[in-house]
Every structure is written in C-alpha cells, then in structure tokens.
Amino acid sequence: MAVLLTTSPSFARAGDIADRAEAAGHTILRVIEDGPEMQAALARAQYLVAGLPRIDGPVMDAAPNLKAVLKHGVGVDSIDIPAATARGIVVTSCPGANALSVAELAIGAVFALSRNLLWNHDSVASGRFERQRGREVTGATLGLLGLGQIGGRVARMALGVGMTVVGYDPDEAASAEALAMGVELADPDEVIARADTLSLHVTGVEANRDLIGAAEIARMKPGAFLVNYARGIVVDEDALAAALVSGQLAGAAVDAFRTEPPDPASGLMQAPNVLYSPHTGADTQGAVIRTGEMVLDDIAEIETGAVPARALNGKELNR
Template sequence: MSVTLVTTSPAFGRAGDLPDRLAGLGWTLIRCTADDLSAHLMKTEFLVAGLPAVTTATLAAAPRLRGVLKHGVGLDTIDLDACTARNVPVTNTPGANAVAVAELALAQIFALSRNLIAGHSTITQGGWDRRIGREVEGATLGIIGFGVIGSTLAAKAAALGLRVLACDPFADPAQAAAMGVPLLPMPDLLAQSDHVSLHVFGGPSTAGLIGTAELARMKPGATILNLARGEVLDLDALHAALTAGHLSGAAIDAYTVEPPDRSHPIFASPKVIFSPHAGGDTSGALKRMGHMILDDIATLLAGGRPVRTVNPAAFEARR
C-alpha cells in the first residue's frame, strides 16, 4: 500500500529495528523541518509531529491528511480543536519516554548535588577546585506534575532513598498513597523540597507556573529542574534567584524557543546545567514511541480507532 508519512521529528524511525520495519512496510517517509514542511503538505497522509506546531493553516494545506501522530506526549503545539473539526484524529505516545525523562532528572540531581560540571571544568582548565557537595540520599524531592513521568521518577527516587512529595490537582490520590507520596499544595511542596522537578504539560494553564514568588518559597540552597516546557519556568526570575544565592543550581531541558536565545544571562550562569530538550532521547524511548506510531497508523489504515487517540470526537464527526 502506498502511504506517505511526513515527520518533523528528527529522531522518528531511526532507533532499533524501526528502519527495518519502515522499509518492510514500503511507505514513503519524508523528513522535514518547520521551514520546509509546507512544501510537502499537499501529499501528506500522516503527519508525525515533532516540536513544530500543527495549526489550522497546516491542516488547510494538507487535503489528504488522515492523522496527526505526536512523536512524544505533549500536545500543546497541536491545535486539537482544528484537527477535530477536520475529522483528523490525533494520537500521542504516553509512557514511552517516562523512564528516559525520569533518569535524566535523576542524573541532573546527582550532577547538581556533587558539582560534577564545575569539577569537570576545573580539571580541563588546569585547576584543582575540590568543592563540597551533598548526598542525594535523604534529600527531599518535590515533583510538580504526577503523571506517568512524575510517578516513574517518584518510584526511582524513592528507591534511592529520597523523600518524595508531589503536587498535581489531577493526580490519583490512591496511586500516590500506595507509593507513599504525599500530595501537597504547591507552596508547601516548594517550601519543603531540596530539589524540585517540573513535569507538567505545556500550554496557557501552566505558562509562568514558576516565577519570582514561587522561587522565593523554595528552600535556600535548593535546586530546580525543568523537563517540562520552557514557558513553565520564568528564566528572568530563575536567574535572579541564582544570582542572589537563594537557589544553588538548576537544570533546564526545555525552552520557550528552541534552540534558545543564548543572549539571556541565564546561559552564562555556572550554576545551571543545560541540555537540548533531550529528556526522551534514548534508544529505548525512541523505539517505543516509533512502534506506537506505526501501530496507530496501521490501525487507522484498517479503519480502526487507535487506543491512544486524544480527540475521539474526530471519529464521531465522521458518522
């Protein structure tokens, strides 16, 4: 069957046995960026979406579009209402990158706690600056956003001896209780945590979630990690809190604009670890995401409804 897939996710279909599976299917796969996507939309049947937005204009230029499949979890860059109005189902890959993101969060906590980046820099620059760090075991980790990723991080952190707190108005209290994780209001979580890790969805409801007032509530010397979306954490406020010495460090994996504008003073701070939105970039996570997407395309081609559909009303409108 001749099928045309277009993807704006550079990593889609590259991990594990995915290249072989794609080759066996015989589908046409076109890789593009936000800049050249429009040139391919006329022939696009399935759009595997990375970070570039899927808008009303995108849909209008894609008359053959039969599905939008998010290569990841966050749907804040996809206009779900517009897709539903066009009877275009949207899917994502929940849970596929949970282990990868949770492990990166833990790596950041260890790196910040033991001054690994500063230690590396002093050696490579000819110095010998031995800095006193702190142990991770016994520290308190506050997780804001207790979905699949947040709860995965909680389990791994607890196994390492951290005390774990969570904040999420949509969390399942029974699940949290079974894991031994207290659900707290955000001000209380911020005040008690040595490390705060952000794992909320992006969008208007979480934009500016952590700003000057929230950072001021954090414990002196605490650290904060943003593995969610760039707009969740106010970089001006973070830079001020780090410069004043109120916070000891931060790790940032997501940015409002990607790649980010490095003229912001935060990028000159020696207290911050930066990564290029790499939370889900492990071979295991990419393989799981890719197979989920190919399975969902096969279901759509067979006239079915993928279980990971996030806008089921798109099917109702077809009747």
C-alpha cells in the first residue's frame, strides 16, 4: 500500500482526488508543520506530494521508503532535485495544470488596478462614497516577462480585450508562439520601459533573484502597475514598497512573497494600493483537480517500475 505524505493542503482537501487516491489503495497523511508528526509521517511515506515547504536532503533522509517527491504544482524551487537524484528519488511536477488559474488571476489584477477597485471599494465601505478615476484597459500596454504556459495565456487574454502586449522569454519556442498570436517581442529593458502594467511569469530560480529591483522600477513608466504572481524572489520588495510610497508606481498586485506569510510590519505590507493574495494563484477547483490527477497518474506509473515522462530528473535516473 502506497502512503502519500502531502505538504500541499489543496491536494488533501480535493474530495475527488482524495477519493481516487484511496480507491487506488493509497493512504493519505496530511502534515504541514515540522515536528514529531511530520517525522512519523516521513518514516512511513512512499510518496511525498509537495506544496510550498522546503524538501531537501535531510527531509528525504527521514523518509527511507520514499520513491518520489511530486510537486503539487509547477515551481520546484523548494525541492532539492540533485539531492533527490543522488538518493534515487523521482521528482515530478505538473506543467500546465494550473496555468489557466494563475493567468485568470493575473488578468483580473490588471483590471482591478486599472479601475482602482481597492480604493473605490474602501470608499464605499468607509461611508465616504467618493470616486477615484480609473484607466481603460483597452489600448494600454501589458508587458510580460515570461511567455510560457502562464504568460502565454495572459497574453492571449490581454490581446482579446484590445491591449497591446509586449513580452520577452529566453525560450525560442515560447517566443515564437507568442509572436504568432500577436505579441510584440522585445528585450527585457524595452518590455519594462513600455509597460503600463508589467506582469511577471518567470521561474523562481536563483538567476531571477531581484529581476525587478530599484533600477528596473526606475525605468518603468511613472504611474505604472506591477503584477507579481510568479515567486517572491524575483522582486526586491523594499524597492517596490519605496516606489509605491513615492508614487513612482501607482499600484501593485502581489501573490508571492519573500517570506510567507509576510511580516505585517514590512514595508511592502504597509505600502499603499497593493492587492495582496496568499499565494493562491493556482488555487481553483479546476486546477487542484487537474494537478491531483497528474500526481496520481505519475504515482501509478512509478508503481509499475517506470520513470514518468514528467520526471525532472528522469534522464539521470534512467542512466
């Protein structure tokens, strides 16, 4: 019987997926916080369905029966893949499963920021009933850094409502697909400078640390918006907070933070006109079900002795 340890709350909460897992003979252990319960669960686990907590060598060493770490999502920056490979542990992710959900949230943020929904909501809720003039989205320029599964969908939605979309991605295939749908390709500096709203859809690798810092924000249009539904590491939060306080940027939408949950006293949490969400871009019913199905399909394949095609260390393990 395969025992699933899940650090992803949404996997354990997804009724259809949990039912399917149990019908396949799996036992689901849900433990989020480190401690004695986690250690006991790791000792039993054959499969670890990973959410946001760090999965490194010591965690794997505490799980002597572990066959695979399966990311319940796409970003695997929290998983030490070389450590897993060295221990013969498969690492998988679920590319594309939650792309639509994140893209919809990002395009929603473009509308929310452009129409001052935060300010106007507070105006009514506080009893002031004052208006703050917004901007039309149609005709505005959306800059995209990252044109992959998520960024490509954001581009298609933005083009559909009449926005000009300019973007960059180092991947030639993603760039070619974006160009074919009508995205203008440019280098990152031009994307940053032209954007009325700059939306980030890059991976959380170390090379992208502070991709948007003080210098990049200074090159943005005065009064532009920034949307970060990628990873907290890619934006210098102090620089973003300073730009919001000074008025260099008119607003921001942030779903990913350097520290989660963020410190309520931090500069970013005190900055004006920020739309916050608790790393929930992928948290829709459809995305959770699609992701869970991919996880269970990969487990079924591993149980046959195969390495799934989605394995991120498949080549190394198959040598």
